[in-house]
Every structure is written in C-alpha cells, then in structure tokens.
Amino acid sequence: MPGYILKRLIIAAFTMVAVLTVVFFAFRLGGADPVAIMLPPEATPKDARILTEKFGLDKPLVTQYTNFMKNAATGDFGKSFRYNEPAFRVLFERFPASLQLGLVAFFFALIVGLGVGITSAVKPGSLIDRFGRVFALGGMSIPTFWVGIMLILLFGVTLRWLPVAGRGTALHYLMPAFCMSLYPIALITRLSRSAMLDALKSEYVLMARIKGVPEFMVVMLHGFKNASIPVVTVIFSVFGALIIGSVVVETIFSWPGIGRLVIESFFTRDYPVVQVFVLFVSFLVVSLNLVVDIVYAYIDPRIRYQ
C-alpha cells in the first residue's frame, strides 16, 4: 500500500508541473499583451519599456518560464492588476466563502442523493423511486442559473421571504446552496441507484439472503459497500459541477467567493487572478484525484496489488 501511495504522489506532482507549464504557455502565447492591458491610454512607449523590464517580459521565454516555476514553488503568482496585491492572497481571502457554500451544497447533495438513490433501488416502482427519477431528470435538464433566477424571483422579489444577495445569516445560504446542489443530486441519485441495482442482483447478495441475514444488513453491508465504488467515481463529476456551479451561483446571488471573483477578474482583464484561479482549481482536482485513488485502494483491495 505505501508503494502505491508513493507512486500516486509522484504522478500527482508531475501532473501539477504539466498543468503549470500549460497555463504558463497558454497565457503568454495568447497575444494578450499584459503591459498594454496595465497601462493607461496616454502612456508613452518609454513607459511601456519600463514596465516590460520591470516584469521581466523582455527576457527570453525560457528564462521567463524558469522564473515562473521558481515563483510558483514559493507561492508567488504575480500581482493582481486590480487590487495591487499578490494574486494568490486575493484568491485565498475569498476561498473560505466558496468552501462553506460548496460544502453545504455537497453534503446536502450527498445525503439526499444517496438516500433517494438507495431507497429507489431497494423499492423499485415505489413513490420515492418515481419521484426520485423525475427529480434526477429535472436536475440534469434544468439549468442551475435559471433555477437560481426563478428562486430569486419567487422567494426574494415576490414573496420577500429570503435574502437575494450577499452572505451573512443562515438564510443567505439557503437558496445558493440549494441551487448548487441540484445537479449533484441528480448525478448522485442516478448513479447510486444504478450501482445499487447492480449490487443487489449479484450472487453474494443472494447468498446473504439465503443465509438469513436481515434485509437491512444485506442492503447496507453487502449492497451499499460494493455499490460505493462507482459512487466514489462520481465525486469527480460532482466536484466539477460544484466548481462551475460556484461560478454561476456566486454571480447570481452576489456571494463573495472565488467564483464571482474570477468572473469579475476576467472581465476587468485582471489576468493574474484568473491564472491563479485556474492553477488553484487544478491543484484541487489533482489532490482530489490522489485522495480518491487512495480511498479506492482502501475500499477495493484488488487495486492495491497493481
């Protein structure tokens, strides 16, 4: 097992290096001249030259690249044009807000999704099953941002029950977290239902029933434990959905998180912040990959011996 973890760690490190490289070249070769963006219109060519030297943009690409990687290793990702502070700090200040919202949405989605999915599989054709399937279909067919806007229209504008913007009381969390969780709920419900259905048809479940194991134990111990492997896979999709969900939901509900930050930064051409966002999310994804791989090996002993 330790060898497996070490191998995974090395792969993760290499992946991060690859991502950093790709991001570096993408932003540099994009033709968006950072100096031109930063300077006011009345700047002279001399000002442009001073700025170019200051940022080391006149050095050969290789030198720029090594500087970039060196800085990245120490956590220096450049300065935000807009806030005149280190870009990473700007991002990290707003991260807790997004994290809180994301976690609330995630756990809500997990509980509802797993609950409905498993019950759906155990009692096919029941009311919960039918309702669950309709809800899952709806979650995938109805765009999150529309639900958000409609909720604002209903609960904020017409009924005036819930606050529509900002972050503060528990009520502020209600609509944004609910919106963010819709798509994940659909994913988790669908997947856990089909995984459970498969697991329940298997031979070991039949064996357990013949042995006389109480039905609850059969479902949870034998059924769910084996169904949880594909469920762990869906965590990736859920995470991706949460990232894009956070950008959308934070924009709609004016939630002070990194999703809203990156959209604003993009449209005010504050590219260092956009770059840091991309790198940060990539880092989260790579870490998640690593954790999920290790969890996999723990759940399914067959994988450890690869």
Add this chain to the structure above:
Amino acid sequence: MTTITDVITGQKIKPHKIGVGIPWLGLACLTLFFFTVLFADVIAPHDPFEGDLLNITLPPAWEEDGNSSYLLGTDMLGRDVLSRLIHGSRISLLISVGCIAFYGSIGVILGLFSGFSGGRTDMIIMRLADFWLSLPAIIVLFILAAVNGPSAKTIILTIGIMGWPNYARIVRGECLSLKQRDFVRLARLAGCSNGRIMFSHIFPNIINSIIILATIEIGGIIVLTATMSFLGLGAQPPSCDWGLMLAEGRQYITYAWWLVTFPGLAIVIAVLGFNLTGDWLRELLDPKQKLR
C-alpha cells in the same frame, strides 16, 4: 403477463416490456424544438435583431399592457422575445452539434485505438481519459476565452476539447467486445491491416452506440453552452442565444419577469426532449445498459 414473486425477498417483479412507454413528452418537446429550428424564419413574427424602441419592455400579450403582436413581450431594446427564442433554437442546435462533432471524432478515434490496440496504448489513453474527466471544463474555458476572446466558437472549442473521454470509453468498451467476434478474426485471417479492420469492420458496428450517446449528451451540452453564454464567456450580443437572453434580462428581473422566464423554459423544453428521448432510445436499443 404475470407478475412473479421473488421467492427469497418477497418482492413482486413485473416483467420488463421492451419497446413500450414511448416518451410522449420527450418526443413532443423534440418535435417542437426541431420544428422551430427548421422553420424559424417563417414562424417568427418579428425580426429577432431589430428592436422597436417605442415598444421596449412590453409584458406578454395576456397581461394588461401587453400587445398581441408581441406574444411573449419585448426586451429592453424592443425586440420580440418570442422571435428571439425561436431563432435561439438554431444557435443552440448549431453549437451543440458542433461540439459533439468535434469531441465525438476525437473520442471515437481514440477509443478505437485504445480498444483495438490494447496493452500500453490502451492503458495510457484510459489514464489520460480518467484525468481529463476530472478537469472542470470551466478552467479550459477561462484560458481559451482569455486567449481567443469570448465567443460561440470559443465554447465549441472548449467543449470540443473537454468532452472526448466519455466517447472514448464507450467506444473502447464496444471495441473490446467486438474484437473477439468471428468476423474480426476472419478479417485478420484474410490479411486486413489493422486500420482497415478498425474502420471498415468495427466502426460500422458501433455507430449505433455513438448515435445514442450523442442524443444523451446533447441535452447536457445545451445546458452547458447556455451557462457559459450566461456568464458572458460565450455567445455575445446581439446574438439570441438563450443563455445570453437570460443574462441580459436579469437586470430587469423586478419588473420584467418574462425576460428571464421564457428563455429558461425554452432551454428546459429542448433539453427535456433530448434527455427523455435519449434515455428511451438507450433502453430500447441497448438492453444490457452498457451506456450508463
């Protein structure tokens, strides 16, 4: 047909009839959608891009101030909402088909190579696919939008690059099972090169799955492109993309509710049509449910 009772658990099992349960709602939505795509120019009452500035933000026709020639109201520039919705269906379809064509090709080719070659190639491509799947598309979108500028083409490029793993996986799976079949072995005996076997023998047999997968995926792509346009990273004004309409209408939410309600409904109808029909097709043609 009789209902069997499972002896051990006591649950009643109804036999599953294949081919019944035609998705009327899904087919109705799809028909509506394709009808508007095909006949947009004919059925749209007004020009979607020309606004009558004397008639801005009119409510839908059934409301008090409504005008019956603007059935669903007008937006902030006086453009007819209904006409914009109708033309928007074309944009949605075009973008989605563009994306699927893009990543479908990549996915099928990679999947064929992966499944057919096996061994190292297979492992590398599948690992890459796993990793690719975990990357949120929005990251690539930001990079590409920063480089290329936000536009409908940027969306097609982004989704086109991001979406291949699903296709590759499914194609690979089919390839693996088809490899063992007699006709492939006979083709090899006859001296066919690898490429010829892949494209002339295996590929025609997987077209079925490819089409089904496309139907299932297109719904999600429509929602994704609408989301990206909503954020401002996709189709730009004065396009009548539904996501863009929602973004523009959002500022007027307190007194012009129709500007945000109807584009959203359009998206829901289109996507429901594809999802319901796709699910039904999949159940119909692929009883082993490999395409979960």
